[in-house]
Each structure stands twice: as structure tokens, then as C-alpha cells.
Amino acid sequence: MWHDNRRPLLRPPVLAFAQALASARADLAEMHFRHLSELSDLRREIDELRSIVSDVVGTLRAQADSDLVRMREELARALLRLAPPDGKPLN
Numbered sequence: 001m002w003h004d005n006r007r008p009l010l011r012p013p014v015l016a017f018a019q020a021l022a023s024a025r026a027d028l029a030e031m032h033f034r035h036l037s038e039l040s041d042l043r044r045e046i047d048e049l050r051s052i053v054s055d056v057v058g059t060l061r062a063q064a065d066s067d068l069v070r071m072r073e074e075l076a077r078a079l080l081r082l083a084p085p086d087g088k089p090l091n
Helices: 011-081
Strands: none
Touching: none
16 A cells, blocks of 8 residues: 555555465465365265265174074074973973
8 A cells, every 4th residue: 555655554564464464364264275175084984984884784783683583493493392292381
């Protein structure tokens, strides 16, 4: 900014402060952009991990259901083997 006699209107310390402030704002804007990028990357990783955990849980549930059916069948066969030949209950 210039005055009528072409002298700078802002004094050097004020101008230096304004430049430092502009530089700090630029640095903060860059840091903000980097943080947003990192957050975006982390969200993608979290989504991928959630998908993996969901697949593992689904597989384990299916396996547990299959194991439960098999164990019930084994229990039924074991109870038939233990049953007395006359068909009377054990107790």
C-alpha cells in the first residue's frame, strides 16, 4: 500500500508480520490438507479391516453352525448306543 508521496504506508515491522501471517496461513492450509488426506487413508483402511472382520465372522458362524449340527448328530447316536436294549429310560 502506498501513500501520496509514494512512501510505503505499512512500516517494515508491520509488513514483516503480515508476511509471517500469510506464510503461517499457507503452512496451516497445507497441514490441514495433509491431515485430511491421512484421515481419508485411515478411513479406507478401517473399511477394509471391517470387511475382513465381517468375512471372518461370517465364516466362523457358518463353521459353528455346521459343528453344532454335527455334534447334535453325534450326541443322538451316542444316546442311542447308551439306551438299554429293552427301551426303558436309564433313570
